[in-house]
Amino acid sequence: MRRALTPLLALLFALARLHGQDGEGLPAGFKYSATRSADGFDMPVGKPDAVGYYRSRGLIVGRHMGDDWNGSGGGNTDLGAPVYSTAHGLVVYARDARMGWGKTVIIRHAYWSNGRWNYVDSFYTHLHQIFVREGQQARRGQLVGSIGTNRGMYVAHLHFEIRKNLRIGLNQGSYRRDLSNYYKPYEFILGRRKLSGGNRRVRVPVNTFRLQARVVDTIGGGSPTRPERPSSLQRSSDFRVNRYSDPLR
Numbered sequence: 001m002r003r004a005l006t007p008l009l010a011l012l013f014a015l016a017r018l019h020g021q022d023g024e025g026l027p028a029g030f031k032y033s034a035t036r037s038a039d040g041f042d043m044p045v046g047k048p049d050a051v052g053y054y055r056s057r058g059l060i061v062g063r064h065m066g067d068d069w070n071g072s073g074g075g076n077t078d079l080g081a082p083v084y085s086t087a088h089g090l091v092v093y094a095r096d097a098r099m100g101w102g103k104t105v106i107i108r109h110a111y112w113s114n115g116r117w118n119y120v121d122s123f124y125t126h127l128h129q130i131f132v133r134e135g136q137q138a139r140r141g142q143l144v145g146s147i148g149t150n151r152g153m154y155v156a157h158l159h160f161e162i163r164k165n166l167r168i169g170l171n172q173g174s175y176r177r178d179l180s181n182y183y184k185p186y187e188f189i190l191g192r193r194k195l196s197g198g199n200r201r202v203r204v205p206v207n208t209f210r211l212q213a214r215v216v217d218t219i220g221g222g223s224p225t226r227p228e229r230p231s232s233l234q235r236s237s238d239f240r241v242n243r244y245s246d247p248l249r
């Protein structure tokens with residue numbers, strides 16, 4: 001009897017440990033998907049160190065919640081230049097958000113730090129083209145899009161954010177524009193170039209933000225068009241952000 005129970009107990013202990021790790025810090029109720037944990041973060045242009053690019057603007061609390069990357073050639077010389085995933089992660093948004101953003105990609109990352117799994121969203125916008133689709137796994141350094149002007153609204157540049165709050169999505173106006181919801185992207189990456197606990201299959205919460213826009217142009221080029229589970233994407237627009245009292249940080 002004792003012999004038969006041992007494997008079962010071992011399995012239960014393993015499950016309990018997994019549960020404790022993955023769910024920590026996250027309110028109940030989110031759906032989960034899987035991704036590869038980040039083994040480090042790189043700059044989103046001129047990979048991995050932004051060679052050939054400069055930051056024309058950094059994060060200014062309350063006004064500009066990310067970094068603007070421009071090619072060192074100036075003007076629109078960087079139009080169409082490659083934009084890379086800052087780390088391994090899951091593409092949770094890849095659409096034309098229209099208005100001030102234009103074509104936008106959001107990638108969700110899990111990384112091990114301070115004895116637990118942490119989650120951030122990287123946000124790439126004003127893109128000329130999108131080369132990934134929602135639900136796709138992105139590897140660190142993978143091409144996700146190209147630098148654009150948002151239909152001539154700006155001189156070509158990449159606007160890039162790192163969010164700690166996974167609920168923001170395209171609903172920036174609903175969340176405080178401060179460091180409780182956003183990281184300074186450049187500093188965040190510099191402090192996490194190499195991470196332990198990378199390249200593991202881990203759970204990440206999905207459907208955490210409301211999708212405003214209809215799918216206008218999911219794929220800007222390259223990959224075959226195959227929207228990932230449109231029914232689940234549709235349902236996520238019904239997600240109510242006020243359901244949980246404990247904000248996701």
Ligand SMILES: [Zn+2]
Pocket residue numbers: 057064066067068158159160
């Ligand atoms: Zn910007």
